[in-house]
Amino acid sequence: MEEAKNIIVEFIESKSKSKSKFYFNDFLPLFPDMKPREVKKILSALVKEEVMEYWSSGSTTMYGLKGAGKQAAAEHEE
Amino acid sequence: MAKHATPMLDQLESGPWPSFVSDIKQEAANRAANPKGLDYQIPVDCPDDLLGVLELSYNDGETHWKHGGIVGVFGYGGGVIGRYCDQPEQFPGVAHFHTVRLNQPAGKYYTTDFLRQLCDIWDLRGSGLTNMHGATGDIVLLGTTTPQLEEIFWEVTHDLNNDLGGSGSNLRTPAACLGESRCQYACYDTQACSYNLTMEYQDELHRPAFPYKFKFKFDGCPNGCVAAMARSDFSVVGTWKDSIKIDQEAVAAYVAGEFKPNAGAHSGKDWGAFDIEAEVINRCPSAAMKWEGGKLAIDRSECVRCMHCINTMPRALRIGDERGASILCGAKAPILDGAQMSSLVVPFVEAKDDFDEIKEVVENIWDWWMEEGKNRERLGETMRRLSLQKLLEVVGQEPTARNVQEPRHNPYIFFKEEEVPGGWDRDINEYRKRHQR
Numbered sequence: 001m002e003e004a005k006n007i008i009v010e011f012i013e014s015k016s017k018s019k020s021k022f023y024f025n026d027f028l029p030l031f032p033d034m035k036p037r038e039v040k041k042i043l044s045a046l047v048k049e050e051v052m053e054y055w056s057s058g059s060t061t062m063y064g065l066k067g068a069g070k071q072a073a074a075e076h077e078e
Numbered sequence: 079m080a081k082h083a084t085p086m087l088d089q090l091e092s093g094p095w096p097s098f099v100s101d102i103k104q105e106a107a108n109r110a111a112n113p114k115g116l117d118y119q120i121p122v123d124c125p126d127d128l129l130g131v132l133e134l135s136y137n138d139g140e141t142h143w144k145h146g147g148i149v150g151v152f153g154y155g156g157g158v159i160g161r162y163c164d165q166p167e168q169f170p171g172v173a174h175f176h177t178v179r180l181n182q183p184a185g186k187y188y189t190t191d192f193l194r195q196l197c198d199i200w201d202l203r204g205s206g207l208t209n210m211h212g213a214t215g216d217i218v219l220l221g222t223t224t225p226q227l228e229e230i231f232w233e234v235t236h237d238l239n240n241d242l243g244g245s246g247s248n249l250r251t252p253a254a255c256l257g258e259s260r261c262q263y264a265c266y267d268t269q270a271c272s273y274n275l276t277m278e279y280q281d282e283l284h285r286p287a288f289p290y291k292f293k294f295k296f297d298g299c300p301n302g303c304v305a306a307m308a309r310s311d312f313s314v315v316g317t318w319k320d321s322i323k324i325d326q327e328a329v330a331a332y333v334a335g336e337f338k339p340n341a342g343a344h345s346g347k348d349w350g351a352f353d354i355e356a357e358v359i360n361r362c363p364s365a366a367m368k369w370e371g372g373k374l375a376i377d378r379s380e381c382v383r384c385m386h387c388i389n390t391m392p393r394a395l396r397i398g399d400e401r402g403a404s405i406l407c408g409a410k411a412p413i414l415d416g417a418q419m420s421s422l423v424v425p426f427v428e429a430k431d432d433f434d435e436i437k438e439v440v441e442n443i444w445d446w447w448m449e450e451g452k453n454r455e456r457l458g459e460t461m462r463r464l465s466l467q468k469l470l471e472v473v474g475q476e477p478t479a480r481n482v483q484e485p486r487h488n489p490y491i492f493f494k495e496e497e498v499p500g501g502w503d504r505d506i507n508e509y510r511k512r513h514q515r
Contacts, residue, residue: 023453024247024287036448040287047285048153054246054286057146058159058177059413060454061246061286 004031004042009051012065020069021055021062080106081123082130086137102129105206116202120171120223124205127171128221131163142169149176149224151231155286157242158227172221178204178230179243180217181276181283184269185256192238199233214293215253215304216243241283247290249282253310254296255303263388264298265316265401266429272296274433275440288444289451289460299397300383306406307420311457312443313406314436318398319426321378322387328394329354329374339390358387403429405439407469408458418458421466424475439473446472467492 007030012022024040031039043063046052053066080103091097106125109118121127131142147160159177166173180196196217200206205221212218222230234240244250252275255261257268275294276283282292295306298316306313331337332352338345339352354374359367366380367387374394376387388395405427406420427435443457446469451460461469470477495501 023289025289025451025453028449035445036287037445040281040285043287044153044281044285047155053148054150054155055146055148056150056156056159056246056286058245059247059291061155061248 001042001045005046005051007031008042008046009065012052012068016065016068021064023060023062027063080129081126082133084129084133087129087133099129102207109206114201118201119203119226119229120205120221122171124171124175124221125207127163127169128175128205128207131165131169131172134165134168143175147176149227151227151242154231154242154284156245156248156284159245161221174223175205175221176224176227178219178222178227179212179245179251180219180234181241181243181251182211182215182217182253184254184272184276185259186211186215187259192240195238196234199230199237203230203233213309214243214250216251241280244283244291247286247288248284248292249279249288250291250293251283252276252294252296253304255298257296257298261298262392263301263316263385263397265318265397266298266314266403268296268298268314268316271314271429271433271436275437278437279440282444288448290454290456292444292447292457294440299385301385301389306409308409309411310409310420311407312440313409313420314403314429315406316429317383317402317404317426319400319402320398322376322381322398323396324374324376325394325396326373329391330372332391332394333372337391337393341392358390361386361390402426403436405436407443408456408461410456410458414454414456415459415462418462420458421461422480423466423469423473425480442473443469 008027011027011030015022024036024043027039027043028036043052047054047063050066052063055062055064055069084099087099090099102125106123106129109122109125112118112122135142142164144162144164145160147162149160150156150158157179159179161175161177163169163172163175197206197208200208200219203222203226204219207220209218209220219230231242234242252272254268254272255264257264257266259269272294282288292312293310294312294314295304295310296314297304297306300315300317302308302315306315328337332339333354335351339357354369359369363384363386364380364382366377366382368375368377388397403426404422405424407423408418409420410418424439427439429436447457447460450464451457455463466481467477470481
C-alpha cells in the first residue's frame, strides 16, 4: 500500500509542469496487475490522509495533490 | 423594493404557471423580514443577488456562473457542486453559491418533521432555496458557502440520518418509483431494491472511480414512472413471464360503459362511448389481442408488455403472477454523443431477497467499463463503441435473435471461430470439388 501511494505521488509530481488534475483512468496504467477497485482504495486512502484532493465539475471528478493548481487561489478559497 | 431591477424575469411571472421567479422573490422577502430571528450564516440577500445575476445573464445572453471546484466534504468525492459567480463585486451574495445534493428517500416518502428540520438547516446555513427534486431525484439544496459545507454535512447525517447524494464520476443517487407501496402494477419491490443497492454501493456513491457518471433507476413496471429506460445507465424494469390476467366480466362492463376507461383519467373531454376495438385492440403494438364474440384474448408470445391495455382497463386486466424484472443498459442524455435509450441485456431476473442476481450483473459491468471506458464516456457509449455483443459476454448472457434490432442492416452479433463447427479453416481443394471458380 505505502509503495503504491508513492508510485501515485511520484507520477503526479512528474507531470506537475503540465497538469495538476488527473482522471481516475490516468492511474490505472501504473498498476497493470490491479483491479480498478483496488486502485480506488489507494486513491481514497491518499485523500483521507489529505495528500490528495478531489476536484469536481459536478459531472466529472478529477484527482490532484492537495493545493495544486490555481483553483484554490482563483476562487479565494483556502 | 427589490435590490436589482429585473424586468425580464418579471415578465416570466406573467405566464399561467407557477413561477420560480415569484418563489425566489418570496424567499428574498422572507429573509429580509427574518420572522424567526435567525442568525443567517450566509448573506441575507443571496436570493436578490441570484435574481440579479440571472437578469444579467438574460441581458448578456451568456452565463455568469463558473462551475466546479475542490469544494466538498472531507473524504467525499461527490455530493457538493462548486459554483462561483464571475461578477462577485456586483453580486456578493452569490459570489460562492455551491449546490448540495442529498440522497432522497426511496419513493420520496417524507415525514413533515423531516422536511421541517431540513428547511431549518437550509434557512440557517444556506440560501433557503431548494429544488425538490433534481432530475436524478436528489433533494437539491441551492446555494451556500464553503465554510458551511461541513456543518451542513454534520447536521444532515447526525440529526436527519441522511447522506449526501451522488455527483461527479460516481454512482449517482439511485431512484425508484413508488412500487408496491402504492401501485398494483409493480412487479417487484422497487424501493427495497433501490435501498439495498444504495447501501451496498456506498463507496461507489461517494468515492469517484468511474470514467463518468453512472445511474441506476428502478421502475416497477414498463409504464416507467422514473423513466429508467430513457435516463439510466442501468435500468431495472418490472415485468412478468406468464399471461396478463383477464377478468372477462369486467371487460364486458368496460364495453358496456359501466366502468370508465383509464380509471376516468381522460374525463376532461367527451370522447364518446368506449370503443374496445379502436382504443385497445387496434392500439396493441404487436397485434397480440383479439375481441371476438364478447371475449378478449391475448397471445402471450406476442405481448411486449407495453401496458396500454392494462392502463386502459385496469379493473379487467392485471399483470401476470410470475413477476420479476428486466435489466436494460446504456441510456443517456445527449451530452457527448446523441441521446440513447437502453438496450435489453438480461430479459428476466427474479429481483427478490438480497437482489444478488442484479448485483452480479452490476459488478461485471463496472469491472468492464472501469477498464475499457474512456474518460467522460457513459456506459451507453462504451457499449456502442465496443458492441452489445461484448457487453453480453461480460455479463454472461447468451445473445438471442431479439438482440438484433435491425437484421441485415446492423448485424452486430458476430460468430466467433469456436462457435462455428470446423472453425474458419477449410480444405480449399475439397471446396473446389463442389464449387466452380
